[in-house]
Amino acid sequence: MLLKNPFAMEGRWFKGNLHTHTTNSDGAWSPDKVANEYRSNGYDFLFITDHWKVTDISGLSQDGFLVLNGAELNIGPSELGYHYHIVALNLKENIPSNSVSNAQELINLIKSKGAFALVAHPYWSGLTVNDIQNLNGHIGIEIFNSTCFFSIAKGHSVIHWDDLLCKGKLTWGFAVDDTHQHYNDHRPIDACNAWIMAKMPELTEDSVMNAISSGYFYSSNGPVIHDISIQDNIISVTTSDVKIINFIANAHNGESFTAMDGKPINSARYKIRGGEKYIRVECFDENGKTAWSNPLLVNF
Ligand SMILES: [Zn+2]
Ligand SMILES: [Zn+2]
Numbered sequence: 001m002l003l004k005n006p007f008a009m010e011g012r013w014f015k016g017n018l019h020t021h022t023t024n025s026d027g028a029w030s031p032d033k034v035a036n037e038y039r040s041n042g043y044d045f046l047f048i049t050d051h052w053k054v055t056d057i058s059g060l061s062q063d064g065f066l067v068l069n070g071a072e073l074n075i076g077p078s079e080l081g082y083h084y085h086i087v088a089l090n091l092k093e094n095i096p097s098n099s100v101s102n103a104q105e106l107i108n109l110i111k112s113k114g115a116f117a118l119v120a121h122p123y124w125s126g127l128t129v130n131d132i133q134n135l136n137g138h139i140g141i142e143i144f145n146s147t148c149f150f151s152i153a154k155g156h157s158v159i160h161w162d163d164l165l166c167k168g169k170l171t172w173g174f175a176v177d178d179t180h181q182h183y184n185d186h187r188p189i190d191a192c193n194a195w196i197m198a199k200m201p202e203l204t205e206d207s208v209m210n211a212i213s214s215g216y217f218y219s220s221n222g223p224v225i226h227d228i229s230i231q232d233n234i235i236s237v238t239t240s241d242v243k244i245i246n247f248i249a250n251a252h253n254g255e256s257f258t259a260m261d262g263k264p265i266n267s268a269r270y271k272i273r274g275g276e277k278y279i280r281v282e283c284f285d286e287n288g289k290t291a292w293s294n295p296l297l298v299n300f
Helices: 031-040 103-112 129-133 146-152 158-166 205-214
Strands: 012-017 045-047 066-068 070-075 084-089 116-119 140-145 172-176 195-200 217-220 225-231 234-242 244-249 254-258 265-271 278-284 290-292
Touching: 031 045, 066 205, 070 103, 084 103, 103 116, 116 205, 129 158, 140 146, 140 158, 140 290, 158 278, 172 195, 172 217, 195 205, 225 278, 234 244, 234 278, 244 265, 254 265
Parallel strands: 012 045, 045 066, 116 140, 140 172
Antiparallel strands: 012 195, 070 084, 084 116, 195 217, 217 290, 225 234, 234 265, 244 254, 244 278, 278 290
């Protein structure tokens, strides 16, 4: 089954970060400064997601820049005894930390408040695929998290994602900053580093919530995916100049295209063979920066 392709949809691309801390939890910048930095770096929307606290966002949105509510909530235990971190997007009221007893109850509670649950940084949290495959009702997982990458090199949770897809769990993959504005002499700042590009008719709360829950976006911390189209069982991709374009599928399926002769590539085509349970696209530039599409089709 082909999934709805955001590259074929009407609308334009809006850039956003879904995971942001401020001085209202353990971030270094005030909500005002965080909003200003993201706006001046070309972002269109920003969720502020302090730990266990819905930050007051009044006055932070401007013409062409939308700030949305949220919070990050954690609860254990996972299979290995750690905590799940769950980002509650569009959460407008605080949830008391003692109100639920496990991750599924937390997701259910988030949903009951009209918010969406996103499973944060699985690799950093020490979550296994077993932990996530039994959760229902969330919109996806973070497949890249800037602060987890720059702090302890556990920013990528792409194998968790592929395991979930291999198990038939349709899951959207999000790149986020989780910015705390932390940095030092061997650690770059974690702000304005990764994002999603959401295809939307307009920049409104409803449009953002619809795009992120329906998979109408791709993720990046560098490359641009210009287009993805599927015709006659051929997937065609065009990107900014990159070194590698991958078509990722279950197990041994899929194909990788690497630039040869030192020249970058910016397109690739893949013929669907028939054994793919899902296919997603990712590309890497020469600095290792990556863009990730969501799954384009599923055959569960
Ligand atoms: Zn966290
Ligand atoms: Zn966080």
